[in-house]
Amino acid sequence: MPFTTPLAVAIYLTIWWIVLFAILPFGIRSSEEEDDTPTGGDPGAPVAPKLWIKAVVTTIVSAILFWLFVLYVKWMA
Template sequence: MVYTISTAFAIYFVVWWIVLFLTLPFGVRSQHEDGEGAPGTDPGAPVATLMGRKLIWTTIISAVFFAAAWLAYDAGYLNVDRLSRLMGMPF
């Protein structure tokens, strides 16, 4: 099976979103932790989310993970026969 461009983009898109949700909690400080807070807001609301930094890190981490997975697939480590034998399922 050969990757097509659309398949590669779809897989990268899914990996990117998963990594984004994993990186969202890092570096977020709540109003309660910071000691600041506007009246009438939830004390657990974030002060600064640093989304620009998180988007850049998400893209970098996703690219590294996707490249490693692609290289493993091309080397033959990620194929259906090998993975089904590894999990004990007959193919």
């Protein structure tokens, strides 16, 4: 591992958050699109955000990207 443990964790968490924000919009349907807006509710609120599935996908994609980043840093050294 070309990084110290705290640096590796910081890099992984940074990658994880960036990937999460990239994945969040996929598959979202608003309550307005579903004609299911409750009284006083925000019409742009998602009906079923499926956050657990997105967290798992984010973790897998981030692990792959982190592994590729580690390989790149080793290759450049």
